[in-house]
Amino acid sequence: MRFRRAPKAKLGIDMTPLIDVVFLLLIFFMVSTTFVANPGIKVNLPTASSQPISEKPETLEVTLTKGNRVYLNGQEVDLKNLKSGLSTLAEGKTPPGLLIRADGDVPHRQVVTVMDQAHQVGITQLSIATTQPER
Secondary structure (H helix, E strand, O other): OOOOOOOOOOOOOOOHHHHHHHHHHHHHHHHHOOOOOOOOOOOOOOEOOOOOOOOOOOOEEEEEOOOOOEEEOOEEEOHHHHHHHHHHHHOOOOOOOEEEEEOOOOOHHHHHHHHHHHHHHOOOOEEEOOEOOOO
16 A cells, blocks of 8 residues: 655745845835935035025036135036036036035135136026034
8 A cells, every 4th residue: 555645845934024124124224324415525614694595406516625626516627627517517408507615715716716617608597505503
């Protein structure tokens, strides 16, 4: 007499709870993480008590650092080549705005030079970035 053997149950690990935990951790870290704008460019902005103005999405950004470095949208450029960089980025679009992030120790002459080059390209909406005074 031949008896049939009962089929053996396949052993395995259920991955569903592990995947749930990983997704919950991923969501937690995404929500709790803060992002810093331009973490590589250190600028000590001057303070002002005025309220911030909302930026347009097509706003260009020029950063002037204490070490006489100039950055256009996060990329370092020479002050002499800034005009051509601005014209390239503003080409074929409605005139974008320009946000100037100048360190408090940058000479006024350098800020005026950037403003003049932007005006020559056709950018007329200029903003200067500041920080709120501590209370």
